[in-house]
Amino acid sequence: MRKIYRRSLAGLCTVLIILVAACAVLLFVGDWGARLASRYGKQYLAGVPLDVTFDDLRGNLGSGYDLTGLSLRTQSGSDVLELKDLRFGLSRLSLSPLGGSLDLRSSGLRLTAGNLSEFFKDVDAAFPSEPEKQQEPFHSPLQLGTVLIEDWQGTDLPWAVERLSVAPGEKFSQLEASLSWQGVPIHLSGLVSPDLNDPAGNVTVQALDASITLSGRLSEGFDVTLSGLKLDKLKELERSLEPLQLGGSLSGSVRLVPTKNGWAISGRLSGQDLAALGSLIGSFVLPFKYDGSMASVDGASGTVFGGALAADGTFDAGDPNFPLFLQVKLTGARLDKAPGVKGTGAGVGLGAVDVQLAGPLKELSGKASFSDARLSWQGLTAQKLKGQAAFDLGNADFSLSGQVLGGSLNASGTVGETVKAKASLKGANLSGLSVLLPGVSPKGKVTASASAEGPRQNPNFSLSLQASGLGGKGVTVDSLSAEALGSMEEIKLSSLKAGLFGGSLKASGAFRLASGGLWGDLEASAGGFTAKGLKKGWPASPVSSLGKNSASASVHLQGPKRSAAAKVSAASAVVSGTALKDAVFSADWDGKRLMVNKAGVKLLGGQTDLSGDVTLEADPALNLFGTASKLDLRALGMPLSGFVNGKVKLGGTVSKPQLDAQVNLPQLAVGRLVLQNCVLAASGFGKYSVRLSADGPDGNLLKGEGTFSLPADGAGGTVDLTAELSRFDLSSVVPPMTPLSGLISGQLTAKGSLLQPSVTARVWSDKIQSGAITVLKPEAQAVMTQLDKIDVTMAAGLGDRRPEAKALVTLKNGIKAEFHSSAQGIPLSALVPDAKDVLAGRLSWKVKGKFTPKAGVQADGLVSSDRLGTRWIALDDLSLPMTVRSSVLKIPAGTASLVGAPVTIQATGDLKSQNLKAALDASNIQVDRLVAPFKVPGKFSGAMELHAKADFQMGGLLSGALTGEVIGKDVFINDVPYMKLVTSGSPVKIKKALITFRATPDEVFILPGSTMSAWADDPVFSYVAFSGPVWRQSLESVPGVPKDLLAGSRDTVKLAVNGNFNVKALNSLLGGIGVLIQGGMEGADPKELASGFVQGLIGNAKNQFRDVSFTVAGPYDDLRVDDLKIENEISFARKNDWAYGAGHIGDESKKQETSYSLKFKIPVGPGEGKGSSVGEQATNQILKQIVDSLIQGAEE
Known part of the structure; x- marks a missing residue:
């Protein structure tokens, strides 16, 4: 091809030279010769089998020649070259020796390179080649003169010459040129020798901010220097390089020396900070030599991705077999940031790599090896990898080994025209895949083997796999095995x-x-x-x-x-x-x-079915039907009953489906709540309308409606639903005999994202009655803003306070909750209304805790009160620290004070059985402070103890009892006015007092065995025992009990008292009054007689003790003494008393006695007596009441 090209070019040049030479001879004779040359030149070219034309040729040897309108075309008429004008001539002519300077000026060249090959064929046909002859070197007698070329370019070439000029100097000519390549400007400048036989010079080429300098002489050699070439600039020359994101710079120097074998080349090329695709690759230094036959690289070095690179090689171009030797070593490179690897999370350590190539090109062979390589990706690793291969142009033998997923990997074989290879993986642990599948947690071990053998185009292969303990995402496969074989044609x-x-x-x-x-x-x-x-x-x-x-x-x-x-x-x-x-x-x-x-x-005792079809088209059509019939909710084992019937239809297409569904329950019972005609319906596409309705108890309506959306693109749906229940009677759903009633209303809303809606549930009421407790305007709200978190707030009115409670409920990994509640000054009457007439005070509390399914409730809190008790006696500074662990409530160390005496309280409760047990202990209770609220006249001293235990059953109705005892020692009572009459001013001394009691929500009862004993010399009593209720609720009516028998039940106090008292004077007095009344002493006023007797006897009586019994009854503000009986004396008792009747009176002999009722009130202050002292007034009051009672009884 090279010879054809040279021959064609020579033919083209021959045409031009003949044309110019012939014209030159004719032009030498002047303008006549020019015209003759133009005329006969055109005629000659018309006879040549080439399409060469020109417009005009004129000039002479002295002034130069002008050729215009030159055109070259192929025989088929395709344009090859168009030249607007060409001026050439000689200057500085000399005949001895023959010589001169060649001047050239041209513009407007257009070359169509795509048609040159066809034109060359035409030239070869016009000028057949002759065998090449050894030619002597050509010696030109001319030198380079003035040159000016403008506007030369190829119509289909990337280059263009804007201007090129050569201006002769004294020894050297000045070269200046402005060129372009792909639109990139290139500038040439420097000095060149005018000698065309041995060109020389020093020229610099500048482009892309880089420079190339060429200096020297053709006969001696040239030095070429490259500096500052930035690779990212190359994209301006070649746009296809832009995606490579090249970076770094190149520099180097080359020496070219002519030899008899051609040019000898030696040099050094280096690159710094080379990069591609945004990744830093490294640097290199490449020394090279070429002597016209042998090329060599000796000691090339560099860095590639952090590894050390070394290379050596030779290539003999003079040997017809072209022998080649190349060795490349790379150590410690890491490809983590290499193109294609960077950003994937993968790590590649190559370890040590060695590659060798040797032999003639047609018989090239080599070997390669690597060791200690390591691969990693997303936490997976393959390590200790090593392998080797030996190959030639037709075959390769290889082997590979390493560790993958903790198992051993081995592979080996031969690849050529035929393939014979095998591979195995033993003991790979799939748990290593957990980093790739965090939600799956894969496990198990895998062993696999594979082999391939046969023609390279279609080898036969086999695969065997065994796995044990295989599993993931909570599922385990006991065993797995697979066998497969085949070829590229069949598996x-x-x-x-x-x-x-x-x-x-x-x-x-x-x-x-x-x-x-x-x-x-x-x-x-x-x-x-x-x-x-x-x-x-x-x-x-x-x-x-x-x-x-x-x-x-x-x-x-x-x-x-x-x-x-x-x-x-x-x-x-x-x-x-x-x-x-x-x-x-x-x-x-x-x-x-x-x-x-x-x-x-x-x-659930019923049947569900689904049937239909889906057409698998570009937009599949849906035609599916589902039904559910007679599903019995009782089978769920929940407090639900009712039969569910429903139907659903899914139509339309996958891109635009239409859903219509409806569920019906004629009757739904949730516990004791019964709903009638329940309907849940949904319909639509993309955005669905939902409707819920049901008839509740007493005709109230449960209803709900809204929408939810399911976009076809899967971007996430929305929901907007609201359900309401208004004025629902709570008593209609609670168990029988549960004292809970009230009208409640509720609302449930769900809005926002379908996958994570904001759900709010509210329940409220004007009033709820729980037994005797009235809860005013209770309200609860639960807000779910995340699928696993619910904020709960509750508030209710108790008395004049509104305590609150808050909780955060989380649903992730089981239900959990954190809560706290606080209240200040809740009236005790709001919590225990049944005791409002007896107990008073306010309670406060703070509770904080959490709940988990495993541990249950874990809470700590404090219940406190400034004062809690009755109008006469109360606990002050009550503090009850408490804990709740699971279902156990404990108050380990509660404290309070009782009229200044320390009180300790311990309690334990079972929240499941709702049982509460408590103990209260108080010591050193000062009697004077204890009786002070009763405003009893006199002085008191001494101390008492209190020990009580409670056992209550909590719930809708409070039941249970508080039992205990009060112990007093060395109690002294002095200066009680009406006692001075008997004690002559000496104090009443109680040696020991024991009061046992039992308190229930309905009654406080002093138990039998409660006694007080006096010192041996006490003038008033020896001992006293008492029992009976000291407080109980008033009973207006009791089924089956006559109203007259309920009269006594309204008494707050009905205490039976018996003891040993000094009653000598009183005994005589009563006996005398009885005889007097029975005798009916005429002419005397019974009141006056009785008054006289009593005054005398009480004032003059001596100590005489008798067993005495009586009852103290009535409300606290109107106590009375009934049923007074004295040993060996007449009984003054009320007949037919239903509470303390015949069974308490005595033996049969006493039934024959005449009975009278003796009543008098205990004096507690000034009265109508005439005496000036307190003692005289008390005596007068007692006497008046006794006389009035006796006389009234006689009159009746």
Whole structure:
């Protein structure tokens, strides 16, 4: 090709030289010769078998020649060259020696390079070549003169000459040129020798901010220097380089020396900070030599991706076999930031790499090896990798080994016209894949082997795989094995077996590529699963029982015709406590349509079914129907009852489906709440309308409506639903005899994202009555702003306060809650209304805790009160620190004070059984402070103890009792006015007092055995025992009890008292009054007689002790003494007393006695007596009441 090109170019030059030479001779004679040359030149060229024309040629040797309108075309008429004008001539002519300077000026060149090959063929045909002859070197007698070229360019070439000029100097000519390549400006400047036989000079080329300097002489050699070439600038020359993102710079120097064998070249090229695709690659230094035959690289070095690079090589171009030797070594390179690897999270350490090539080009062979390589990606590693290969132009032998997923990898073989290779992986641990599958947690070990043998185009292969303990995402496969073999034409899955869930899975098939597509069959079957096997392989399995089951599937491919079928059945199962029977699924696929023949199951005593078909088109059409009938909610084991019926239709297309669904429950009972005519309906596409309605008790309506959206693009849906229940009677749903009533209203809203809606539930009421407790305007609200978090707030009115409670409930990994509640000054009457007439005070509390399913409630708190008790006696500074652990409530160390005495309180409660046990202890209770609220006249001293235990059952009604005892010692009572009459001013001394009591929500009772004993010399009493109620609720009516018998029950106090008192004077007095009344002393006023007797006897009586019994009864503001009886004396008792009647009076002899009622009030202040002293007034008051009682009794 090179010879053809040279010959064609020579023919073209011959045409031009003949043309110019002939014209020059003729032009030498002047203008006449020029015209003659133009005329006969055109005639000559017209006879040459080439398309060469010009417009005009004129001039002479002295002034130069002008050629205009030169045109070269191929024989077919295609443009090759157009030249607007060309002026050439000689200057500085000399005849001895012959010589001169050649001047040249031209503009307007247009070269069509694409047509040159055709033009050269035409030239070769016009000027047949002759055998090449050895030619002597040409010696030109001319030198380079003035040159000016403008506007030269190729119509289909990337270069252009804007201006090129050569201006002769004294010794050297000045060269200046402005060129361009692909639009990039290139500037040349420097000095050149005018000698055309031995060119010389020093020229600099500047482009892309880089420079190339060429200096020297043709006969001696040239030095070329490159500096400052930035690789990112190359994209301006070649746009296709832009995606490579080249970076760095190149520099170097080259020496070119002419020899008899051609040019000898030596030099050094270096690159700094080389980069590609945004990754730093490295640097290099490349020394090289070429002597015209042998090329060599000796000691090349550099860095590549952090590794050390070294290279050596030779190539003999003078040897016809072209022998080559090359060795490259790379150590420690890491490709983590290499193009294609950077940003993937992968790490590649190459270790040590060694590559060698040697031999003639036609018989080239080599070897390569690497060791200690390491690969990593997303936490996965393959390490200790090593391998080697030996190869020639036709074959390669290789081996590879390393560790992958903790298992050993080995591969070896030969690749050529035929392939024979094998590979194995033993003991790979799939847990290493956890970083790739964080939600799956894969496990198990895998062993696999593969082999390939046969022609390289279509080798036969086989694959074997075994796995044990295979699993992930909570599911485990006991065993798995697979065998496959085939070729590029056919793949056969000879067996696939898996043991799982106590049963097995089997599959086999074969596929091949043939005309029309893929052909083949696949058959799979499974069954024999058990509930125990499911639990073992899937611990989270909700299946607790599983009957006979099976599944099968088949796929048939016959080119464009495809079909499949699947069947699943289970005789019975229990899923999440719900019993299922006769579960079946059957479907067919014909390549165009999926037909659900039957999908159904019996559950909750009813039946659910699904059937229909889906056409598999560009926009599949949907035609699916589902029904549910007579599903019995009682089978759920929850407090629900009712039968569910429903139907659903899914139509339209996949891109625009239409859903219509409705669920009906004629009656739904939730516990004791009964709803009638329940309907839930949904319809729409993309955005669905939802409607809920039900008739509640007493005709109130539960209703709800709203929308939710499910966009077809899967971007996420929205929801906007509201359900309301207004003025619902709470008593209609609570168990019988539960004292809970009130009208409540509620609202539930869900808004926002369907996947994470904001859900708010509110319940409120004007008033709820719980037994005797009235809760005013209770309100609760729960807000769910995240799917696993719910904020709960509650508030209710108790008395004149409104305590609050708040909680944060989280649902992730089981329900959990953190809560706190506080209240200040809650009236005790609001919490225990039954005791409002006795107990008073306010309670405050602070409670903080948490709840988890495993630990239950864990809470700590404090209940406190400034003062809590009755109008006469109370606990001050009550403080009850408490803890709740699971269902156990403890108050380990409560404190209070009772009239200044320290009180300790301990309590334990069971929140499940709602039982509370407590103990209260107080010591050193000062009697004077204890009786001060009663405003009893006199002085008191001494101390008492209090010990009490409580056992209450909490709930809707408070039941239980508080039992205890009060112990007093050395109690002194002095200066009680009406006692001075008997004690002559001496104090009443109580040696010991023991009061045992029992308190219930309805009554406080002093138990029998309660006594007080006096010192031996006490003038008033020896001992006193008492029992009976000291407070009880008033009973207006009791079914079956006559109203007259209920009269005494309204008494707050009815205390039976007996003891040993000094009653000598009183005994005589009563006896005398009885005789007087019975005798009916005429003429005397009974009141005056009685008054005289009593005054005398009380004032003059001596100590005489008798056993005395009586009752103290009545409300606290109107106490009275009844049923007074004295040993060996007449009984003054009320007849037919229902509470303390005949059974308490005595033996049969006493029934014959005449009974009278003696009543008098205990004096507590000034009265109507005439005496000036307190003692005289007390005596007068007692006497007046006794006389009035006796006289009134006689009159009756």
